[in-house]
Amino acid sequence: MKDISKELGISITTISFIVNKKAENKISKEVIKKVEDYIEKVGYKPNSSAQSLRTGKSKSIVFMVEDISDPFFSAIAKQMEEIAFRNGYNIIYCSTENDRERTLELISLFKDRQVDAFIITPPENFEKDLKNLIYEEHQTVMVFDRYFKNFKHNYVILENFEGAQKAVTGFYESGRRNIAFIGIHSELSPLVERHEGYLNSIGAYNLAAYELFLKFNEVKTPAGMSAIRNFLKGNPGIDSILFATNNLAITGLRVMREKKIKIPEDLAIISFDERDVFELYSPPISVIAQPISELAKELINGTLEILASKKEKKYFFTKALPGELIVRESLRPVKKLSSNP
Amino acid sequence: MKDISKELGISITTISFIVNKKAENKISKEVIKKVEDYIEKVGYKPNSSAQSLRTGKSKSIVFMVEDISDPFFSAIAKQMEEIAFRNGYNIIYCSTENDRERTLELISLFKDRQVDAFIITPPENFEKDLKNLIYEEHQTVMVFDRYFKNFKHNYVILENFEGAQKAVTGFYESGRRNIAFIGIHSELSPLVERHEGYLNSIGAYNLAAYELFLKFNEVKTPAGMSAIRNFLKGNPGIDSILFATNNLAITGLRVMREKKIKIPEDLAIISFDERDVFELYSPPISVIAQPISELAKELINGTLEILASKKEKKYFFTKALPGELIVRESLRPVKKLSSNP
DNA sequence: GCTGTTTAGTAAAACGTTTTACTAAACCGT
DNA sequence: ACGGTTTAGTAAAACGTTTTACTAAACAGC
Numbered sequence: 001m002k003d004i005s006k007e008l009g010i011s012i013t014t015i016s017f018i019v020n021k022k023a024e025n026k027i028s029k030e031v032i033k034k035v036e037d038y039i040e041k042v043g044y045k046p047n048s049s050a051q052s053l054r055t056g057k058s059k060s061i062v063f064m065v066e067d068i069s070d071p072f073f074s075a076i077a078k079q080m081e082e083i084a085f086r087n088g089y090n091i092i093y094c095s096t097e098n099d100r101e102r103t104l105e106l107i108s109l110f111k112d113r114q115v116d117a118f119i120i121t122p123p124e125n126f127e128k129d130l131k132n133l134i135y136e137e138h139q140t141v142m143v144f145d146r147y148f149k150n151f152k153h154n155y156v157i158l159e160n161f162e163g164a165q166k167a168v169t170g171f172y173e174s175g176r177r178n179i180a181f182i183g184i185h186s187e188l189s190p191l192v193e194r195h196e197g198y199l200n201s202i203g204a205y206n207l208a209a210y211e212l213f214l215k216f217n218e219v220k221t222p223a224g225m226s227a228i229r230n231f232l233k234g235n236p237g238i239d240s241i242l243f244a245t246n247n248l249a250i251t252g253l254r255v256m257r258e259k260k261i262k263i264p265e266d267l268a269i270i271s272f273d274e275r276d277v278f279e280l281y282s283p284p285i286s287v288i289a290q291p292i293s294e295l296a297k298e299l300i301n302g303t304l305e306i307l308a309s310k311k312e313k314k315y316f317f318t319k320a321l322p323g324e325l326i327v328r329e330s331l332r333p334v335k336k337l338s339s340n341p
Numbered sequence: 342m343k344d345i346s347k348e349l350g351i352s353i354t355t356i357s358f359i360v361n362k363k364a365e366n367k368i369s370k371e372v373i374k375k376v377e378d379y380i381e382k383v384g385y386k387p388n389s390s391a392q393s394l395r396t397g398k399s400k401s402i403v404f405m406v407e408d409i410s411d412p413f414f415s416a417i418a419k420q421m422e423e424i425a426f427r428n429g430y431n432i433i434y435c436s437t438e439n440d441r442e443r444t445l446e447l448i449s450l451f452k453d454r455q456v457d458a459f460i461i462t463p464p465e466n467f468e469k470d471l472k473n474l475i476y477e478e479h480q481t482v483m484v485f486d487r488y489f490k491n492f493k494h495n496y497v498i499l500e501n502f503e504g505a506q507k508a509v510t511g512f513y514e515s516g517r518r519n520i521a522f523i524g525i526h527s528e529l530s531p532l533v534e535r536h537e538g539y540l541n542s543i544g545a546y547n548l549a550a551y552e553l554f555l556k557f558n559e560v561k562t563p564a565g566m567s568a569i570r571n572f573l574k575g576n577p578g579i580d581s582i583l584f585a586t587n588n589l590a591i592t593g594l595r596v597m598r599e600k601k602i603k604i605p606e607d608l609a610i611i612s613f614d615e616r617d618v619f620e621l622y623s624p625p626i627s628v629i630a631q632p633i634s635e636l637a638k639e640l641i642n643g644t645l646e647i648l649a650s651k652k653e654k655k656y657f658f659t660k661a662l663p664g665e666l667i668v669r670e671s672l673r674p675v676k677k678l679s680s681n682p
Numbered sequence: 683g684c685t686g687t688t689t690a691g692t693a694a695a696a697c698g699t700t701t702t703a704c705t706a707a708a709c710c711g712t
Numbered sequence: 713a714c715g716g717t718t719t720a721g722t723a724a725a726a727c728g729t730t731t732t733a734c735t736a737a738a739c740a741g742c
C-alpha cells in the first residue's frame with residue numbers, strides 16, 4: 001500500500017509518519033493534507049501483520065476464563081470488548097476449562113501470536129505457572145477474580161470476604177440463626193475468602209457453623225445433588241444456606257424443588273453471583289451480586305494503563321470491588337423479629 | 342529465531358521447509374532429525390506475525406454475533422473454539438449489538454487484521470453489506486442463524502419453519518385449540534420462518550391465529566411487558582402461547598407471574614431456544630431446543646472446509662438442522678383428550 | 683560570504699517468515 | 713567418460729511496516 005501511496009511522489013517514510021501522527025513537527029501542513037486526503041480517498045489501512053512484525057505489538061489482549069459460556073464471564077467479556085475496541089485493541093477470548101495443561105497450551109499459542117497482555121482467571125494449581133509467566137517471561141498479565149498472596153501481581157477481584165459477611169448479616173437480620181455454607185473444596189481465593197467471611201460473621205454472632213464442600217467437578221452433577229441431599233438430611237436444624245457460587249446454588253435449588261422444601265419458609269437462600277434465573281425463579285433468590293460493569297471497566301482500563309506506561313512498571317494495579325446484597329423473596333423474614341425502632 | 346537456528350550451519354530455507362513439514366521429499370532424514378531436535382531443545386516457535394505477513398493468512402476466524410453474552414451464542418462459541426484450536430486456528434468473538442454501523446466497523450477492523458474467515462449473524466438491514474462482503478470483497482464468510490434468499494452464500498441454520506410446526510403440534514396434541522404466537526417485527530429469516538411455520542400449522546388444523554409482534558428493541562423492556570399484558574387482556578380466549586425467542590418468553594413469564602396466570606392450566610407455553618432458566622422455572626417451560634453442539638460443529642467444520650479448499654470454491658456450504666421439542670410441565674394436557682389407543 | 687543551525691524530508695535496514703529459482707554433487711545409463 | 717537426471721540443499725526476494733541516521737535547502741548571525 002505504501003508503494004501505491006508513493007505514487008504521490010512522497011517518500012514512504014513521510015507517509016508512515018503521517019499515518020502514525022508523528023508528523024506534527026516534521027512535515028509541512030500541505031504535504032500532510034495531501035497525504036491524508038489521498039489515504040481517505042483510496043481507503044488505505046495499514047497492514048497490521050506488518051505493524052505487528054515490526055513493532056512486536058499486536059494491539060490485542062487475550063481474556064482467558066474458566067468457561068466463556070458462563071454468563072458472568074461473557075458479560076464481563078462483552079463490556080471489555082467495547083472499551084478495548086474504542087482504544088484500538090481487540091480482545092480474544094478463550095476457555096481454560098479450569099485445566100492447567102490446556103491453559104499452558106493456550107498461553108503458549110497466544111505468546112506466539114504476540115498478544116500484548118493476558119487477562120486471566122488462572123485455574124487450580126496455576127500459581128507457579130502464573131508467577132513464571134509474569135516474572136520469567138515478563139508478560140503483561142492482569143489476574144481476574146482471584147489473587148495470590150505469595151507474589152505481587154496485578155489483579156481485579158470482588159471483596160469476597162466482605163460479601164460473605166453481608167450475606168450472613170442478611171440472614172441474621174431476617175431472623176435466621178442456623179446458617180449453613182455450601183462451598184467448593186478449592187484453594188482459589190474467592191472460594192477460600194467467601195468461606196472465611198462466613199466463618200468470621202458466624203463467629204461474631206456466636207452461631208454454630210454448618211458446612212458442606214463439594215468437589216469442583218461434581219458441582220453440576222447428580223453426585224453434587226446427592227451430597228446436598230445428604231447434608232440437608234443430616235442437618236435438619238438449619239434455616240438458611242449461603243451458596244458460594246451460582247452453579248452451586250442451582251444444584252441446591254434442584255434438590256430443594258425435588259424435596260419440596262419451601263423457600264423462604266423452610267430455608268432462606270442467598271447465592272453468590274447474579275444470574276437471570278435467580279430473579280425469575282419462584283421465589284426469586286437473593287444474591288451477592290458482583291458489580292459487572294465496574295469489574296469490566298477496571299480490568300480493561302487497568303490493563304490498558306499498564307500497557308501504556310510500560311517503561312516504569314514499578315507499581316501493580318490492584319483493585320477489590322464490593323459486592324452488593326440484593327434482597328429478594330428468598331430472604332423474607334419468617335419469624336417475628338425483636339422490634340427494631 | 343531462524344538466525345539462531347542457523348547456528349546449526351543449515352540454511353534458513355531448509356529450516357523453514359522442515360518446520361512446515363514440506364521437507365519429506367527434499368531433505369535427508371538426518372538433517373530433519375537434527376533440526377527438529379534443536380527446535381525441540383530451544384523451544385522455537387515461528388513468529389506468527391511474520392507468517393501472517395508473508396502468507397496473508399492469520400489462522401484466525403472471527404465470530405460476530407449479536408451479543409456474545411447471550412448464552413446461546415456463547416455456548417456455540419465455546420464449542421467452536423475447541424475444534425478451531427485443535428486445527429491450529431483461533432477464534433475472535435465480538436458483538437454486533439445488532440447494529441449495522443458497528444458491524445461494518447468491526448468487519449473493517451478484522452479485514453485489516455487479516456482474519457481468514459467471518460462467521461457472522463448479520464444484523465438487521467445487512468443484506469447488501471453482506472452480499473458486498475462476499476461478492477466484492479471476496480471474503481470467506483459463513484452466515485449463522487439466518488440466511489438470505491436473494492443470493493447464494495454459506496450458512497448454518499435451524500429448521501425454523503419445522504420447529505414452529507412441532508410446537509403447534511405439541512399444543513394441539515395436548516388439547517389446546519387457541520394457540521397464540523408472540524414474535525418480533527423483523528425481516529430476519531428465523532423470525533419470519535417461525536411465524537410462517539406457526540401459520541402453516543394453525544391453518545392445517547383449521548384454527549384461528551392470535552398474533553402479537555413486538556419491536557426488536559422493546560423485547561426486554563417494560564414496553565414489551567405491557568404489550569404482552571394488553572395482548573392477553575384483548576384475547577382472553579387463548580390457551581397457549583408460542584414465543585419466538587427466549588427473551589420474548591422471559592418477558593412473557595414476567596407478565597404471567599405478575600398476573601398470577603397459571604401455567605399450564607390457564608396457558609400452555611413453548612419457547613424457542615433452550616435456556617437454563619426454562620428448565621429451572623416453576624413450572625419448567627417446554628422449548629424448541631437448538632442442537633447446539635451440532636450447530637457449532639457444522640459451523641466451524643464447514644468454515645475450515647471452505648478455507649481448506651479455497652481453490653475451487655464452486656460450492657456453498659448450507660445446512661439446516663432440526664430443532665427438538667422438549668416437553669416439560671408447561672405443556673401438560675389439562676383437558677381430557679379423546680382417547681388415544 | 684562563511685559557518686552553524688533549523689526545517690522538511692528521505693534512504694535503507696530491519697522485523698521473521700515463505701517461496702521461487704537456482705546449484706553442486708551424486709548417480710545413472712550407455 | 714559423457715550428458716542427463718535426480719537429490720539435497722541454498723540464496724535472495726518479497727510481504728508492509730517502523731525507525732534510525734542521514735541530507736539538501738533554507739535561514740540566521742556575524
